[in-house]
Amino acid sequence: MTVGDIVSATPVSEEGPLNVGPEGAKKIEGRSPWRLAFERLRRDKAALISMIVIVLIVVVAIIAPVFKHLTGHPPNQQYFDTGLTPDGLPRGPTGTFVLGTDDLGRDILVRLAYGARISLLVGVVATFLTVAIGTLVGLAAGYFGKIVDTVLARLIDVMLSIPFLLFAISLASVFQTGLKIVIIVLAIFGWSSVARIVRGQVLSIREREYVEAARSMGAGSWRIMLIDILPNVIAPIIVYTTLLIPVSIVGEATLSFLGVGVQPPTADWGQMIADAQTSNAVEHAWWFLVFPSVALLITTLAFNIFGDGVRDAFDPRSDRVFR
Amino acid sequence: MSVDGAAQSDGEVLLRVTDVKKHFPVQSAAFFRRSHDFVHAVDGVSLELRRGETLGLVGETGCGKSTLARCIMRLYDITDGTVEFEGRDITKLSTRSMRPIRRDMQMIFQDPYGSLNPRRRVGSIIGDPFAIHGLADGKSRKSKVQEVMELVGLNPEHYNRFPAEFSGGQRQRIGVARALALRPKLIVCDEPVSALDVSIQAQIINLLSDLQEELDLTYIFIAHDLSVVRHVSDRVAVMYLGKVAELGEVESVYGHARHPYTSALLSAVPLPDPERAKERERIILVGDVPSPVAPPSGCRFHPRCPKAKDLCVHEDPALVPRLDDPPGHVAACHFPVADGENIADSTPEIGIEERIVEEGLVGNV
Numbered sequence: 001m002t003v004g005d006i007v008s009a010t011p012v013s014e015e016g017p018l019n020v021g022p023e024g025a026k027k028i029e030g031r032s033p034w035r036l037a038f039e040r041l042r043r044d045k046a047a048l049i050s051m052i053v054i055v056l057i058v059v060v061a062i063i064a065p066v067f068k069h070l071t072g073h074p075p076n077q078q079y080f081d082t083g084l085t086p087d088g089l090p091r092g093p094t095g096t097f098v099l100g101t102d103d104l105g106r107d108i109l110v111r112l113a114y115g116a117r118i119s120l121l122v123g124v125v126a127t128f129l130t131v132a133i134g135t136l137v138g139l140a141a142g143y144f145g146k147i148v149d150t151v152l153a154r155l156i157d158v159m160l161s162i163p164f165l166l167f168a169i170s171l172a173s174v175f176q177t178g179l180k181i182v183i184i185v186l187a188i189f190g191w192s193s194v195a196r197i198v199r200g201q202v203l204s205i206r207e208r209e210y211v212e213a214a215r216s217m218g219a220g221s222w223r224i225m226l227i228d229i230l231p232n233v234i235a236p237i238i239v240y241t242t243l244l245i246p247v248s249i250v251g252e253a254t255l256s257f258l259g260v261g262v263q264p265p266t267a268d269w270g271q272m273i274a275d276a277q278t279s280n281a282v283e284h285a286w287w288f289l290v291f292p293s294v295a296l297l298i299t300t301l302a303f304n305i306f307g308d309g310v311r312d313a314f315d316p317r318s319d320r321v322f323r
Numbered sequence: 324m325s326v327d328g329a330a331q332s333d334g335e336v337l338l339r340v341t342d343v344k345k346h347f348p349v350q351s352a353a354f355f356r357r358s359h360d361f362v363h364a365v366d367g368v369s370l371e372l373r374r375g376e377t378l379g380l381v382g383e384t385g386c387g388k389s390t391l392a393r394c395i396m397r398l399y400d401i402t403d404g405t406v407e408f409e410g411r412d413i414t415k416l417s418t419r420s421m422r423p424i425r426r427d428m429q430m431i432f433q434d435p436y437g438s439l440n441p442r443r444r445v446g447s448i449i450g451d452p453f454a455i456h457g458l459a460d461g462k463s464r465k466s467k468v469q470e471v472m473e474l475v476g477l478n479p480e481h482y483n484r485f486p487a488e489f490s491g492g493q494r495q496r497i498g499v500a501r502a503l504a505l506r507p508k509l510i511v512c513d514e515p516v517s518a519l520d521v522s523i524q525a526q527i528i529n530l531l532s533d534l535q536e537e538l539d540l541t542y543i544f545i546a547h548d549l550s551v552v553r554h555v556s557d558r559v560a561v562m563y564l565g566k567v568a569e570l571g572e573v574e575s576v577y578g579h580a581r582h583p584y585t586s587a588l589l590s591a592v593p594l595p596d597p598e599r600a601k602e603r604e605r606i607i608l609v610g611d612v613p614s615p616v617a618p619p620s621g622c623r624f625h626p627r628c629p630k631a632k633d634l635c636v637h638e639d640p641a642l643v644p645r646l647d648d649p650p651g652h653v654a655a656c657h658f659p660v661a662d663g664e665n666i667a668d669s670t671p672e673i674g675i676e677e678r679i680v681e682e683g684l685v686g687n688v
Contacts, residue, residue, distance in 0.1 A: 208437055209432045209433070209434055209437040209438035210437065210438050210439055210440040212393075212398060212432070212438075213430070213432055213438050213439075213498075213501070214451065214455075215398055216396050216398055216425065216429065216430045217425060217429070217451055217452050217455050217501075218418075218421065218422040218425035218426075218455050218456065219451070219455050220418065223455065227443075228440055228443075231440070231442035231443065232440070232441070232442050234442075
């Protein structure tokens with residue numbers, strides 16, 4: 001189902017080319033499927049609120065150094081004197097440490113702000129890479145068909161059958177751990193589901209008459225794939241992308257939590273949750289575990305609700321169901 | 324016209340189709356075994372198209388009209404036979420070498436909703452031929468596109484609209500504009516009006532014939548509506564199960580149908596005069612079109628033909644002039660219908676097992 005189908009249900013002008021004069025033509029401006037989707041999105045309150053939350057998180061990530069300057073606490077600086085109680089326990093939220101400190105006396109607020117950078121960076125870059133690979137493979141498999149499709153479809157099946165965490169942990173233990181490997185691992189495991197969606201869409205779209213029309217005019221395969229087919233599969237791709245960002249963020253946090261992702265002392269939400277969990281101090285210092293968890297929760301929730309909104313905007317006929 | 328003869332004096336041959344066959348493999352469920360069954364969609368069609376004429380192509384759904392059109396346009400690879408355009412064999416040309424030829428042959432599609440990309444603006448759709456062939460860019464492309472839009476009766480101000488904002492008839496005009504953009508010599512119209520309302524059909528047909536006069540176009544006009552074909556065509560070819568059953572000047576074919584299939588088709592055309600309609604006896608064909616996977620032997624029409632005799636079962640009739648028809652009017656029938664003959668009363672003289680009989684009637688016949 002495409003947005004075009006929906007738009008076609010809206011009233012169109014009467015038959016006859018000349019009954020709409022130039023002044024009428026200006027009034028009835030070409031409403032693109034994009035604009036219709038955007039207008040639907042604007043009316044969706046939940047999506048709007050989640051978008052504001054996302055913007056706030058992005059702002060926090062960008063201005064993370066401001067937090068550093070305001071508090072005077074670099075993210076990896078350990079304050080054994082001021083940041084820890086005399087018995088060596090983390091300090092709760094106070095004037096100096098707004099969200100408290102962790103077991104090494106580091107400022108949780110500043111670390112959360114810096115951790116947002118990593119989460120968003122991984123979320124966006126890994127998702128972008130995933131979607132790019134998946135779209136390319138899906139387009140090629142769906143459009144060329146035959147042997148290309150057989151090979152790529154089998155590859156997709158194989159990729160979907162490999163257990164993600166097991167493979168990720170072993171890969172990270174073979175190669176050096178770090179941000180790059182996290183992004184690559186997420187992309188390697190993510191593209192196949194994107195490819196499957198795109199392939200399915202392309203299979204139906206390549207049989208449309210307008211693709212045949214393009215071929216009859218002499219358009220080459222690449223032109224048809226990029227100009228005629230891609231714009232018609234872009235809606236599900238965008239929806240999937242917004243829903244994939246939180247998955248990537250959680251994936252990165254999971255890998256870092258397991259110790260195969262971002263390495264200490266870099267501030268990272270998954271890493272912070274892992275620290276809190278392994279440290280005995282958490283029994284006395286709830287803030288230590290709660291704040292990074294809440295940050296992760298709010299971020300993924302905001303992206304998920306926003307993604308649902310985007311899906312509804314592109315496809316108003318679908319029911320709002322939780323997946 | 325003779326099928327393999329030289330071009331006649333009254334028009335240079337623009338397109339020559341010789342014994343074209345298109346067989347589609349039947350999808351087999353088995354994964355490793357390749358299918359050996361084929362759908363004989365087009366099975367040996369020969370045609371000549373003269374410059375400036377309109378050749379109507381009629382037949383039931385599934386008789387291979389659209390497949391033949393797509394073979395001519397080289398949208399399908401041809402199984403066997405040749406297609407020559409302006410004397411040049413284009414049957415085996417690669418996509419790249421086909422490109423310059425596509426400037427001269429364009430296609431108009433049946434479905435005005437399906438043939439326009441819903442995601443692209445009209446200006447960009449009509450500008451596609453210019454973009455693909457690298458002929459005009461930016462401003463000059465826009466002015467050329469608007470020129471074509473005006474030519475087909477679209478408001479050039481609507482350049483930036485989307486196809487969804489037009490009605491069916493206007494959309495078909497967009498399809499016509501796209502086909503016309505490069506001023507081709509041949510336009511293959513694949514049922515260009517069957518998806519439209521009758522009042523809109525007339526507009527599009529008139530547009531097409533005006534354009535033909537103005538731009539010296541040659542049309543292949545596919546339709547299943549016989550009165551539309553009679554109105555627009557100079558010559559008409561009747562197809563049945565992938566073969567040409569009858570071919571000739573429109574008035575000759577419509578006035579003196581030689582093939583029983585043509586007669587049956589013509590007797591199904593609704594008449595505007597109820598008195599005449601009452602007088603006319605309709606020829607009701609029994610059964611459905613046989614499967615093109617295993618077409619009948621001999622004459623393909625014999626299982627449904629009221630005049631079928633033994634010869635029809637065993638020998639495929641040649642496509643030649645029958646009775647005292649002019650050389651341009653050919654029919655593939657051993658026992659052509661004479662003028663004034665009423666075949667509705669005929670009974671086939673072949674064994675019951677050779678025929679398609681309606682269920683339940685077998686015991687009575």
